[in-house]
Amino acid sequence: MSEERILCYSEDIDLAGDLLRLARAAPGATGAKIHAVVLPGAPADAGDRLARAGAEAIHVVAGAANADPHVVAEMLRSLIAAVKPTVLLLASTKRGREVAGRLAGGLDLPAITGVTGLRFAANGIEVDRETLSGNAVSVERIPTRPAIVGVLPGTTGPAVAAASAERHDHALPAAPTPFCERTEVRAKPGGALEIEKSDRVVTIGRGLKKKEDLGIIEALAKAARADVGCTRPLAAEAGWLTDDHWIGLTGHRVHPKLYVAVGVSGAVQHLVGMRSSKIVVAVNSDPNAPIFAQADYGIVGDLYQIVPALTKALGG
Numbered sequence: 001m002s003e004e005r006i007l008c009y010s011e012d013i014d015l016a017g018d019l020l021r022l023a024r025a026a027p028g029a030t031g032a033k034i035h036a037v038v039l040p041g042a043p044a045d046a047g048d049r050l051a052r053a054g055a056e057a058i059h060v061v062a063g064a065a066n067a068d069p070h071v072v073a074e075m076l077r078s079l080i081a082a083v084k085p086t087v088l089l090l091a092s093t094k095r096g097r098e099v100a101g102r103l104a105g106g107l108d109l110p111a112i113t114g115v116t117g118l119r120f121a122a123n124g125i126e127v128d129r130e131t132l133s134g135n136a137v138s139v140e141r142i143p144t145r146p147a148i149v150g151v152l153p154g155t156t157g158p159a160v161a162a163a164s165a166e167r168h169d170h171a172l173p174a175a176p177t178p179f180c181e182r183t184e185v186r187a188k189p190g191g192a193l194e195i196e197k198s199d200r201v202v203t204i205g206r207g208l209k210k211k212e213d214l215g216i217i218e219a220l221a222k223a224a225r226a227d228v229g230c231t232r233p234l235a236a237e238a239g240w241l242t243d244d245h246w247i248g249l250t251g252h253r254v255h256p257k258l259y260v261a262v263g264v265s266g267a268v269q270h271l272v273g274m275r276s277s278k279i280v281v282a283v284n285s286d287p288n289a290p291i292f293a294q295a296d297y298g299i300v301g302d303l304y305q306i307v308p309a310l311t312k313a314l315g316g
């Protein structure tokens with residue numbers, strides 16, 4: 001296993017840190033050397049953050065920043081030739097999946113994305129992936145290495161002691177020509193909420209009767225220093241909140257320390273997005289609502305009475 005070299009890359013340095021921690025903790029990876037990548041355009045402190053997340057070698061590529069997946073894939077391809085990783089771990093983001101596909105096709109390597117668990121074995125790599133709307137886990141095996149594995153954001157391992165990382169600088173022979181140019185970045189209505197990074201979330205569901213009542217949820221969130229999340233019907237059907245609040249299988253996946261679900265039934269497609277929250281509080285008028293099975297604390301009652309009382313108790 002000492003020959004194992006795991007190369008981790010994400011354009012999001014927090015997610016790259018999650019990959020490093022996952023690689024370090026993966027069963028069967030003992031003795032593997034964990035490498036990280038810094039591509040042009042990364043934040044100035046990227047190297048320090050990756051070292052703190054456990055990278056033993058950091059590969060810094062010089063050149064012009066470009067988000068085009070083709071350019072990113074070409075840069076990683078050069079690094080793969082230099083580092084010869086046995087596994088390339090990417091975050092299974094939209095761009096990560098595009099990059100994985102390009103590299104797999106270009107290098108004729110096996111690739112698997114949407115992974116939530118990772119284990120190394122003598123005869124390949126075993127991964128977990130969600131299936132049946134997140135209701136079951138499919139265990140899949142890639143029998144050979146090298147391989148490319150795309151890990152679902154939020155999947156990580158325990159914190160590690162900061163390593164002293166070696167730094168390797170790489171200059172590419174020629175800058176890859178982008179296939180696609182970004183012509184504009186337009187702010188989304190509703191701002192730049194990144195709910196998947198929130199430490200505390202207050203989520204509202206269809207228990208809310210009308211849009212004008214959102215004020216009581218926002219007041220609770222403010223008092224709890226939380227961000228507001230919602231179920232799919234409130235974003236996709238009612239349009240009361242923008243998509244960046246939407247939590248679940250087809251929305252965002254959150255991992256907060258505190259998750260307060262208000263008027264949320266607890267459908268499996270919602271649970272997939274919040275199930276790794278540390279403490280879950282549910283407020284629902286139906287004592288049989290499935291959300292209570294996920295909750296550490298449950299309050300059975302009318303949200304229109306409970307929510308203002310909670311807000312007041314928190315000093316709001």
Ligand SMILES: Cc1cc2nc3c(=O)[nH]c(=O)nc-3n(C[C@H](O)[C@H](O)[C@H](O)COP(=O)(O)OP(=O)(O)OC[C@H]3O[C@@H](n4cnc5c(N)ncnc54)[C@H](O)[C@@H]3O)c2cc1C
Pocket residue numbers: 204205206207208230231232233234246247248249250251252262263264265266267268269270273283284285286289301302303304
């Ligand atoms: C392919 C697919 C993907 C999906 N993806 C997602 C997803 O990503 N995210 C998601 O959230 N859903 C998703 N859904 C929808 C999902 O199946 C549920 O329909 C949805 O989560 C239900 O939202 P809800 O809990 O807000 O509403 P409901 O299920 O209608 O629940 C409302 C709850 O509010 C309670 N309530 C009512 N009045 C009050 C009150 N006054 N006080 C307190 N409680 C009250 C009720 O008891 C009930 O439990 C998906 C569905 C499909 C088919």
